[in-house]
Amino acid sequence: MQSPMSEAVIAGADGKELTALPVPDSFPAAVVREADQSMFQNMSDKDVRKSLFVEQVPMPELAPDEALIAVMASAINYNTVWTAMFEPLPTFQFLKQMAKRGGWEARHDLPYHIVGSDASGVIVRTGSSVRKWKVGDHIVVSPAYVDEQDPDTHRDGMLGEGQKAWGFETNFGGLAHYAVVRASQLMPKPAALTWEEAAANPLCASTAYRMLVGERGARMKQGDVVLVWGATGGLGSYAVQLVLNGGGIPVGVVNSEAKAEVLRSLGCEAVINRETLQDGDPTLLERPDGWKKMGKEIRALVGEDPHIVFEHVGRETFAASVFLARRGGTVITCGSSTGYEHVYDNRYLWMRLKRIVGSHGANLHEQCEVNRLFALGRLVPALSRTYALDEVGAAARSVQTNQHIGKVGVLCLAPRPGLGVTDPRVRERIGERRLTAFRE
Known part of the structure; x- marks a missing residue:
């Protein structure tokens, strides 16, 4: 009552x-x-x-x-x-x-x-x-x-x-x-x-805004290619909308064809289905051969490497994110749903002048x-x-x-x-x- x-x-x-x-x-x-x-x-x-x-x-x-x-x-x-x-x-x-x-x-x-x-x-x-x-x-x-x-x-x-x-x-x-x-x-x-x-x-939505649009985040500009992990999740679904609104080019990563269709309905044309990319190998994106395979897929879709990687998955994807960002690119991170302890090859960061930016709320x-x-x-x-x-x-x-x-x-x-x-x-x-x- x-x-x-x-x-x-x-x-x-x-x-x-x-x-x-x-x-x-x-x-x-x-x-x-x-x-x-x-x-x-x-x-x-x-x-x-x-x-x-x-x-x-x-x-x-x-x-x-x-x-x-x-x-x-x-x-x-x-x-x-x-x-x-x-x-x-x-x-x-x-x-x-x-x-x-x-x-x-x-x-x-x-x-x-x-x-x-x-x-x-x-x-x-x-x-x-x-x-x-x-x-x-x-x-x-x-x-x-x-x-x-x-x-x-x-x-x-x-x-x-x-x-x-x-x-x-x-x-x-x-x-x-x-x-x-x-x-x-x-x-x-x-x-x-x-x-x-x-x-x-x-x-x-506000977390994604600060990461991509706010002056303390990645400071996305028109034409930027933005790789969005978990692109139909709570954070990613707003990130894709913000990238499109700001004149960027989202590349959305999902784990099913049904989720890919939702992304396309929002206007995101470049979609990567992890299920298809990994082809039964759940650890593929934790290895260099998987990073290279995904990089090739991104270039096939949009013609170039990401200016920004929208990262919140953490341990399972962070090494791939550092590798996939273009020379001088930015990995913007706000969380680690698969684990906080990240291991990545630092050569791809320092030798290619990339940035990792932390963002919170x-x-x-x-x-x-x-x-x-x-x-x-x-x-x-x-x-x-x-x-x-x-x-x-x-x-x-x-x-x-x-x-x-x-x-x-x-x-x-x-x-x-x-x-x-x-x-x-x-x-x-x-x-x-x-x-x-x-x-x-």
């Missing part, structure tokens, strides 16, 4: 009505438990369905610079998979370290971790120092949790010492009926998108630039499938085993898919076919 606040949010109540209602004492949330940290020791398949639970949790107190969000929808990111696997280390260590700073941050050290780094929803309460947002506003959440009193934050939000990934390195994340966020994480929800479409975008300005692109219909959601919150384990498992394309959404308070559009005319202009390109 829903609380009066939750029922009002679902019914579309305005700010005045929501302000008059009491905040519930507890709410359902997807959590991992501190007591389970060692459950996967000596196990090869760390099935996240065994470690992710939906439980009733107490409502946290709100700090002056925070907002309480009624979460309509969220999404699965790979950091939720890491949290649920307790790798590369249990995230309770992040929460304990955060709590040592004292004050409001001490709230985060709990025997459970509410996960989730994406969300769309409705503001139901604001702290006393929140100025630009009010109860009733429809918002999406930037996952960059920053310390506004750190001088480096004012140079770049991602450089501040207190910068964290919300819902991964903090508690009270988005896979829940309610979430706590700082006011500096709030952005207006694109009016043409449904709750689940809007929730699917912030983390992955996106600052609020970059986030807002990406959010504007969605509002304009210049980017479209990569949402492929939506689960109910009670099915969060299955949703995360599909990402863990790479059985998905694009982003996997999770309905939280939204009772069904398709709700939340407040400007149907803009949606009609963008077109349902584009907006649902990734839908199963």
Whole structure:
């Protein structure tokens, strides 16, 4: 049974009505438990369905610079998979370290971790120092949790010492009926998108934007050839769109013909199917003969080597990425889903004057630039499938085993898919076919 606040949010109540209602004492949330940290020791398949639970949790107190969000929808990111696997280390260590700073941050050290780094929803309460947002506003959440009193934050939000990934390195994340966020994480929800479409975008789209377009990334220019690993995944699907928007030439790497067709529907003409390229040899791209074979395939498709390699796969592909980038090219990396310890032949880096650039998340300005692109219909959601919150384990498992394309959404308070559009005319202009390109 829903609380009066939750029922009002679902019914579309305005700010005045929501302000008059009491905040519930507890709410359902997807959590991992501190007591389970060692459950996967000596196990090869760390099935996240065994470690992710939906439980009733107490409502946290709100700090002056925070907002309480009624979460309509969220999404699965790979950091939720890491949290649920307790790798590369249990995230309770992040929460304990955060709590040592004292004050409001001490709230985060709990025997459970509410996960989730994406969300769309409705503001139901604001702290006393929140100025630009009010109860009733429809918002999406930037996952960059920053310390506004750190001088480096004012140079770049991602450089501040207190910068964290919300819902991964903090508690009270988005896979829940309610979430706590700082006011500096709030952005207006694109009016043409449904709750689940809007929730699917912030983390992955902004990360890809910073990597390719932002001044601190690879700084892609018109005509650049960009090799995109995992081109129909959460990150890659947005990278391909950004390359096309910026006048670049994407070369998308996928692992099935069905995914290749999705890429072509986005306008990516150069597609490499790893399944065909590897021809039954799963380690081919970890060896020089495989790198050369792939380089030959790229040149056959676009006539030249990549200016930029969009890298987030990690151990399995990193050596190939360093080899495949052209002389003077750039490997831009934001993650390592197949392993953090990379081995590559450094001669291809130093003798051919290549660069490896690390990139992490996106600052609020970059986030807002990406959010504007969605509002304009210049980017479209990569949402492929939506689960109910009670099915969060299955949703995360599909990402863990790479059985998905694009982003996997999770309905939280939204009772069904398709709700939340407040400007149907803009949606009609963008077109349902584009907006649902990734839908199963």
